[in-house]
Amino acid sequence: MERYxxxxxxxxxxxxxxxxxxxxxxxQVKHVWENVPYYRKKMEKKGITPEDIQSIEDLHxxxxxxxxxxxxxxxxxxxxxxxxxxxRIHSTSGTTGKRVVAFYTQGDIDLWEDCCARAIMAAGxxxxxxxxxxxxxxxxxxxxxxxxxxxxxxxMTVPISSGNTERQIMFIQDLQASIICCTPSYAAYLxxxxxxxxxxxxxxxxxxxxxxxxxxxxxxxxxIEKTMGIKAYDIYGLTELSxxxxxxxxxxxxxxxxxxxxxxxxxIDPDTEEVLPEGTxxxxxxxxxxxxxxxxxxxxxxxxxxLTREKCSCGxxxxxxxxxxxxxxxxxxxxxxNVFPSQIETVLLEHGYQANYQIIxxxxxxxxxxxxxxxxxxxxxxxxxxxxTKAQKELVAGLRSMLGITAxxxxxxxxxxxxxxxxxxxxxxxxxx
Amino acid sequence: xxxxxxxxxxxxxxxxxxEMTDVLAAxxxxxxxLSLAETEGFGIVRIIVDDVYDATTVLKDAGYINKLxxxxxxxxxxxxxxxxxxxxxxxxxxxxxxxxxxxxxxASSDQAYMVLRVNDHKAAEAAFTKAGIKVVTxxxxxxx
Numbered sequence: 365m366e367r368y369x370x371x372x373x374x375x376x377x378x379x380x381x382x383x384x385x386x387x388x389x390x391x392q393v394k395h396v397w398e399n400v401p402y403y404r405k406k407m408e409k410k411g412i413t414p415e416d417i418q419s420i421e422d423l424h425x426x427x428x429x430x431x432x433x434x435x436x437x438x439x440x441x442x443x444x445x446x447x448x449x450x451x452r453i454h455s456t457s458g459t460t461g462k463r464v465v466a467f468y469t470q471g472d473i474d475l476w477e478d479c480c481a482r483a484i485m486a487a488g489x490x491x492x493x494x495x496x497x498x499x500x501x502x503x504x505x506x507x508x509x510x511x512x513x514x515x516x517x518x519x520m521t522v523p524i525s526s527g528n529t530e531r532q533i534m535f536i537q538d539l540q541a542s543i544i545c546c547t548p549s550y551a552a553y554l555x556x557x558x559x560x561x562x563x564x565x566x567x568x569x570x571x572x573x574x575x576x577x578x579x580x581x582x583x584x585x586x587x588i589e590k591t592m593g594i595k596a597y598d599i600y601g602l603t604e605l606s607x608x609x610x611x612x613x614x615x616x617x618x619x620x621x622x623x624x625x626x627x628x629x630x631x632i633d634p635d636t637e638e639v640l641p642e643g644t645x646x647x648x649x650x651x652x653x654x655x656x657x658x659x660x661x662x663x664x665x666x667x668x669x670x671l672t673r674e675k676c677s678c679g680x681x682x683x684x685x686x687x688x689x690x691x692x693x694x695x696x697x698x699x700x701x702n703v704f705p706s707q708i709e710t711v712l713l714e715h716g717y718q719a720n721y722q723i724i725x726x727x728x729x730x731x732x733x734x735x736x737x738x739x740x741x742x743x744x745x746x747x748x749x750x751x752x753t754k755a756q757k758e759l760v761a762g763l764r765s766m767l768g769i770t771a772x773x774x775x776x777x778x779x780x781x782x783x784x785x786x787x788x789x790x791x792x793x794x795x796x797x
Numbered sequence: 798x799x800x801x802x803x804x805x806x807x808x809x810x811x812x813x814x815x816e817m818t819d820v821l822a823a824x825x826x827x828x829x830x831l832s833l834a835e836t837e838g839f840g841i842v843r844i845i846v847d848d849v850y851d852a853t854t855v856l857k858d859a860g861y862i863n864k865l866x867x868x869x870x871x872x873x874x875x876x877x878x879x880x881x882x883x884x885x886x887x888x889x890x891x892x893x894x895x896x897x898x899x900x901x902x903x904a905s906s907d908q909a910y911m912v913l914r915v916n917d918h919k920a921a922e923a924a925f926t927k928a929g930i931k932v933v934t935x936x937x938x939x940x941x
Contacts, residue, residue: 740806740862747804747866749834749841774838777808778862
């Protein structure tokens with residue numbers, strides 16, 4: 365049976381959702397106009413005032429915000445409330461050098477935790493569950509967000525944070541944890557460790573996992589589900605928009621429902637910045653319509669994504685986003701070809717390797733080089749050099765057909781690639797261009 | 798009758814072989830024979846030890862991927878033409894030799910020992926025995 369945290373809103377009709385969005389958007393634009401001079405200047409530059417935004421149809425008139433705005437306005441330039449109303453901050457490393465610092469009022473935290481509670485219940489969670497939060501706690505939003513959501517659902521919450529794999533497994537076994545929340549790469553690592561300890565899917569009490577904060581493929585999902593005997597749910601979010609829970613997966617596992625009563629999603633062409641029709645791949649842009657301390661309007665996520673509004677078997681009506689195909693800023697351009705790390709991951713898994721890899725991009729004689737480091741596994745290892753070299757060549761051919769360019773494959777020792785208690789370092793770009 | 802060789806995956810980088818031998822040394826495991834096959838990126842170390850179980854356990858615990866492979870160890874007279882005689886036996890039976898390396902013996906002896914990896918170790922053992930060439934068993938390695 366499908367569980368909902370706030371069924372009325374999660375299953376509201378399209379008209380009801382649009383009415384909520386219209387009302388909240390108008391209020392939010394007024395709030396930002398009055399309290400965030402940085403954004404007001406941007407609006408004035410475009411010659412618009414809050415009067416121009418009467419409904420979500422007018423959303424496209426508003427200026428965008430990007431990582432560069434966060435850098436330029438650091439730290440307090442986008443703060444929307446007096447400091448004495450802020451009860452917490454979270455922070456993440458920014459891709460442009462400066463850290464992103466996001467602010468929260470108590471109300472902001474409440475609505476964020478509501479979103480996380482929806483995600484946990486969509487994964488089958490209830491007050492009967494023991495929910496282990498293995499995301500990092502601290503400045504990172506993962507731990508705090510899911511921890512709050514788990515409280516709201518009424519789960520017995522285990523705020524273990526990331527790392528210390530032996531202790532993680534001990535708590536899962538001893539407390540009979542039924543739900544785990546962490547990054548997918550850490551989930552894969554935990555699964556591997558449990559397998560090494562001789563624990564099969566039937567010995568592991570977990571039934572569901574909520575995994576996010578980094579890109580992962582369907583193949584990786586299948587592997588985690590098989591190793592741990594769980595159902596693995598995707599969750600999406602970013603610090604700028606509160607954290608995990610902006611969108612979450614339901615039992616259908618065919619995309620993540622965006623919490624549309626809090627966030628309006630658009631897809632744009634990253635080059636022309638034009639809004640694209642629903643169903644088209646493009647850059648995902650979010651407008652947070654009721655977050656007060658850090659009110660992001662038309663924030664460019666750099667995630668390449670697609671929205672679909674087909675009726676969902678879970679009963680929820682909120683629009684669904686696909687797993688982002690990559691990020692328009694961590695997409696690699698190698699010898700003129702667009703390369704997404706997730707494509708490389710897919711090929712590795714298809715060829716029987718594990719998703720423990722590192723992509724090293726370099727430059728020799730003015731030509732880009734692509735070196736994929738893959739960890740050797742007991743399954744792939746034989747005493748025969750010819751056989752290993754042959755498998756290596758097949759992998760090179762597989763990568764070439766997927767990417768359109770030739771990559772060098774280097775086999776490295778097991779567990780030699782840095783991972784994964786936080787986010788795995790997947791790409792090292794040594795080019796100085 | 799065949800002997801188990803331990804094959805270990807190593808990265809082809811400075812110090813990797815040294816780290817591996819350190820694991821064996823720390824666990825007081827003596828190698829009786831060793832051969833190294835290398836490619837640009839990785840290598841396979843093949844070793845013969847007295848106790849295969851001990852060696853594979855400590856290697857696995859230290860994070861090394863390893864596999865057991867059946868090999869044939871033969872005793873040959875330590876004199877010119879000794880090896881040729883052994884290889885003639887294989888050739889006459891159309892048994893292919895993949896690789897071979899020498900095994901060290903503790904005492905001075907008039908016998909040399911060779912580790913052979915062939916495509917059919919059972920056929921090779923039968924042919925050697927018939928030709929009067931001594932085939933060494935796993936138990937006998939410790940006494941060599």
